[in-house]
Amino acid sequence: MATRLATCNLCEAMCGLRLDLDGDRITGVRGDADDPLSAGHLCPKALALQDIREDPDRLRRPVLRTPDGWREIPWPDAFDLVAAKLARTRAEHGADAVAVYLGNPVVHSMGALTHAPPFARLLGTRNRFSAASLDQLPHQYVARHLYGSQWLLPVPDIDRTAYFLAFGANPAVSNGSVMSAPGIVRRIRDLRARGGRMVLFDPRRTETARLADEHHFVRPGTDAALILAMVGRIIAEGAARPAPYVDGLDRLTRALAAFTPERAAAVTGVPAEVIVRVADEFAAAGAAAAYGRVGVSTQRFGTLCQWGIQLLNLVTGNLDRPGGTLMSRPAVDPVRNRMIDPGHEDRWRSRVRGLPEFGGELPAAALAEEIRTPGKGQVRALLTIAGNPVRSAPAGHELSRALGELDFMVSLDFYVNETTRHADVILPPTDLLERDHYDLVFNLVAVRDRARYTPAVLPRTPDARHDWEILRELARRYRRLVRAGSLSDRLVLRLTPERIVDLGLRAGPYRLSVAKLRRHPHGLDLGPLRPSLPGRLRTRGRRVDAAPPVLLAGLERARDELLTAPRAAELLLIGRRHLRDDNSWLHNSARLVKGRPRHHLLMHPDDLRARGLTDGGPVRVRSRSGEVTVEVSASEDVMPGVVSLPHGYGHDRPGVLLSVASTLGGASANDLTDPARLDELSGTAALNGVPVTVEPLR
Numbered sequence: 067m068a069t070r071l072a073t074c075n076l077c078e079a080m081c082g083l084r085l086d087l088d089g090d091r092i093t094g095v096r097g098d099a100d101d102p103l104s105a106g107h108l109c110p111k112a113l114a115l116q117d118i119r120e121d122p123d124r125l126r127r128p129v130l131r132t133p134d135g136w137r138e139i140p141w142p143d144a145f146d147l148v149a150a151k152l153a154r155t156r157a158e159h160g161a162d163a164v165a166v167y168l169g170n171p172v173v174h175s176m177g178a179l180t181h182a183p184p185f186a187r188l189l190g191t192r193n194r195f196s197a198a199s200l201d202q203l204p205h206q207y208v209a210r211h212l213y214g215s216q217w218l219l220p221v222p223d224i225d226r227t228a229y230f231l232a233f234g235a236n237p238a239v240s241n242g243s244v245m246s247a248p249g250i251v252r253r254i255r256d257l258r259a260r261g262g263r264m265v266l267f268d269p270r271r272t273e274t275a276r277l278a279d280e281h282h283f284v285r286p287g288t289d290a291a292l293i294l295a296m297v298g299r300i301i302a303e304g305a306a307r308p309a310p311y312v313d314g315l316d317r318l319t320r321a322l323a324a325f326t327p328e329r330a331a332a333v334t335g336v337p338a339e340v341i342v343r344v345a346d347e348f349a350a351a352g353a354a355a356a357y358g359r360v361g362v363s364t365q366r367f368g369t370l371c372q373w374g375i376q377l378l379n380l381v382t383g384n385l386d387r388p389g390g391t392l393m394s395r396p397a398v399d400p401v402r403n404r405m406i407d408p409g410h411e412d413r414w415r416s417r418v419r420g421l422p423e424f425g426g427e428l429p430a431a432a433l434a435e436e437i438r439t440p441g442k443g444q445v446r447a448l449l450t451i452a453g454n455p456v457r458s459a460p461a462g463h464e465l466s467r468a469l470g471e472l473d474f475m476v477s478l479d480f481y482v483n484e485t486t487r488h489a490d491v492i493l494p495p496t497d498l499l500e501r502d503h504y505d506l507v508f509n510l511v512a513v514r515d516r517a518r519y520t521p522a523v524l525p526r527t528p529d530a531r532h533d534w535e536i537l538r539e540l541a542r543r544y545r546r547l548v549r550a551g552s553l554s555d556r557l558v559l560r561l562t563p564e565r566i567v568d569l570g571l572r573a574g575p576y577r578l579s580v581a582k583l584r585r586h587p588h589g590l591d592l593g594p595l596r597p598s599l600p601g602r603l604r605t606r607g608r609r610v611d612a613a614p615p616v617l618l619a620g621l622e623r624a625r626d627e628l629l630t631a632p633r634a635a636e637l638l639l640i641g642r643r644h645l646r647d648d649n650s651w652l653h654n655s656a657r658l659v660k661g662r663p664r665h666h667l668l669m670h671p672d673d674l675r676a677r678g679l680t681d682g683g684p685v686r687v688r689s690r691s692g693e694v695t696v697e698v699s700a701s702e703d704v705m706p707g708v709v710s711l712p713h714g715y716g717h718d719r720p721g722v723l724l725s726v727a728s729t730l731g732g733a734s735a736n737d738l739t740d741p742a743r744l745d746e747l748s749g750t751a752a753l754n755g756v757p758v759t760v761e762p763l764r
């Protein structure tokens with residue numbers, strides 16, 4: 067028996083773990099009480115780290131699709147085949163004919179993160195996609211325009227705030243997002259114990275709503291009106307106290323004139339007196355933090371929502387104030403080191419719909435049409451890394467069809483899921499405990515600064531390769547066929563992730579190194595969030611323009627739709643996460659999926675009654691882009707007029723090799739979501755607020 071320290075990288079909380087080992091087997095998982103950020107917290111998903119290791123469905127060697135099913139092939143053959151196919155597609159059809167999709171776990175893996183982006187750039191294609199456009203791009207878009215870098219993301223100072231105002235986030239389940247906050251339930255309870263308040267706006271009375279002082283239903287997709295009305299109210303009351311480096315309040319005030327509490331109330335369903343009172347309380351709270359996540363990012367006006375949330379903090383002087391929202395000061399600071407693109411947009415557009423790129427990526431909602439629409443520049447080959455866009459991108463069923471039409475597809479993944487089943491070759495990487503970890507992304511948004519480097523806990527199985535080793539080797543063989551890639555990308559691809567992190571730590575604000583962090587295995591505490599503005603702004607003159615022209619113009623274009631009350635007959639679909647789910651994966655862990663089914667469509671009892679539906683019975687849900695059948699459950703916790711279905715379910719598909727998950731039932735919410743519905747500014751898919759109809763299944 068031995069005890070080893072690990073860092074869980076399944077979600078953004080980055081919990082420190084203590085693992086009890088018996089040989090190579092994990093016999094116990096506990097939270098590491100000595101970790102300065104997670105302080106002993108862990109959630110049930112940590113058990114999956116062991117389950118992935120033992121999963122008989124997990125791929126351990128490269129597999130090639132053959133008419134008789136998957137056949138294992140040696141790594142060198144797989145590398146040569148993939149390099150040759152990618153190079154040939156480029157030679158015959160141009161660089162844009164090869165598309166890349168990077169899934170969410172890429173940002174959770176040190177080596178995938180250091181090596182996947184340079185590899186994607188090496189391919190020279192404009193058709194780069196990722197889960198970012200299904201998630202947090204509105205945050206990045208607003209940060210770029212307000213603070214000068216897409217990665218200057220203010221973090222709620224949850225441990226010191228007096229008023230936590232949240233929109234469309236469920237941290238009690240997600241453990242915080244763009245706000246790494248392990249143990250968030252305790253943090254919220256502490257906030258209330260010290261006399262603070264939490265107010266939440268969400269169309270579902272969620273697990274987090276139960277922790278809050280106040281929860282209000284808001285009609286999906288309308289939050290921008292709510293938030294901007296609050297900003298307008300604060301300014302109109304003369305309560306604005308922006309920092310001296312903030313400009314543009316006059317232009318802002320004019321632009322917000324239409325967003326009165328009364329008009330916002332009519333569209334959002336939130337009473338005008340609540341809008342007014344919460345705005346006034348927020349402005350008067352002293353130390354207050356406004357925050358919003360997936361529910362207000364992946365919707366029609368995600369960028370306007372995130373802008374409004376920044377404005378709430380900015381106009382009340384809560385940006386960069388302890389107890390407000392502050393920029394973290396991570397040990398590897400890519401913004402300071404200029405290791406990372408501050409962001410750009412519209413340098414090119416998607417071929418079919420003419421959608422602008424952001425930060426070098428096109429909206430994932432455009433991937434299927436780029437594959438299916440003939441013409442010059444049509445996508446004919448695809449590389450996916452750690453993603454399942456058939457379950458995570460809008461109209462996944464259409465994307466699935468498109469993947470079947472590709473000339474060639476390769477996936478880096480250890481599972482044959484709804485997406486990778488279409489691949490010609492799957493290259494499986496090592497698992498999370500077999501590799502070193504330092505979190506390059508989520509330390510940027512953690513509620514406390516901490517640096518933790520965890521060497522691999524367990525030896526890899528013979529013949530296993532890390533994601534970055536796979537990419538490095540693919541790059542080497544591809545470069546023999548195509549002279550491609552910038553000098554810096556080629557250099558990075560040759561370094562080890564550990565070396566890259568070491569360089570970043572040495573150049574960082576604390577002058578650390580991997581060697582130093584190895585001497586602090588529980589993580590080095592770098593203290594609470596601290597004020598750092600305007601010094602760290604990347605804008606011209608280190609000033610913040612509260613009303614950048616692109617956002618004003620976006621608001622102008624959105625105004626009519628935003629202030630139009632939705633048709634009462636419509637049901638609006640929203641998503642749902644569960645503590646024991648992780649997007650579309652981890653469903654093959656028997657321990658995590660046991661218990662009551664959690665894939666049901668939730669609907670308010672009045673809405674069930676109005677449609678003659680039976681609680682628990684099967685229903686047909688239809689949208690403009692698709693339909694699914696699923697069981698419906700009556701729930702007083704959803705707002706009337708709203709239905710909720712989680713994404714990532716529906717694994718019982720031919721070819722999917724997930725023996726536990728395939729028995730789960732359920733349907734994919736993304737067989738209903740609509741690629742045409744986007745947040746116009748950032749290109750993020752509007753996965754929430756999708757109009758649907760629900761009828762009994764006869």
Ligand SMILES: Nc1nc2c(c(=O)[nH]1)N[C@H]1C(S)=C(S)[C@@H](COP(=O)(O)OP(=O)(O)OC[C@H]3O[C@@H](n4cnc5c(=O)[nH]c(N)nc54)[C@H](O)[C@@H]3O)O[C@H]1N2
Pocket residue numbers: 077078170201233234235236237239240241242243267268269270272284285286287288289359360361362365640641642643644645646647648649754755
């Ligand atoms: N257990 C678990 N943890 C996870 C994940 C997981 O799958 N499972 N996924 C991880 C990932 S990738 C992410 S990005 C984060 C997400 O972290 P969160 O954003 O905190 O999690 P969600 O559950 O998506 O919360 C979104 C909330 O928005 C609400 N909502 C939907 N539409 C609207 C709307 O129009 N307006 C408003 N105001 N609210 C709306 C939903 O009801 C939901 O409660 O979680 C991460 N952590």
Ligand SMILES: Nc1nc2c(c(=O)[nH]1)N[C@H]1C(S)=C(S)[C@@H](COP(=O)(O)OP(=O)(O)OC[C@H]3O[C@@H](n4cnc5c(=O)[nH]c(N)nc54)[C@H](O)[C@@H]3O)O[C@H]1N2
Pocket residue numbers: 168169170171175178197200201360451452453454455457458459478479480481483495498533641642648649650651712713714735736739753
């Ligand atoms: N309707 C609706 N759709 C959504 C959302 C929603 O709230 N509602 N949420 C969106 C959000 S926030 C996100 S982040 C996306 C997620 O979308 P994706 O990233 O496309 O999907 P995941 O389900 O996270 O799939 C992760 C895949 O990576 C593999 N994997 C895990 N770890 C590794 C690794 O270390 N290396 C490699 N190579 N592979 C690995 C897993 O086996 C799995 O196949 O979904 C989005 N889609």
Ligand code: SF4
Pocket residue numbers: 074075076077078079080081107108109110111112241248
């Ligand atoms: S909260 Fe997130 S990081 Fe912590 S144990 Fe659970 S899945 Fe892992």
Ligand SMILES: [Mo]
Pocket residue numbers: 170201
């Ligand atoms: Mo996400």
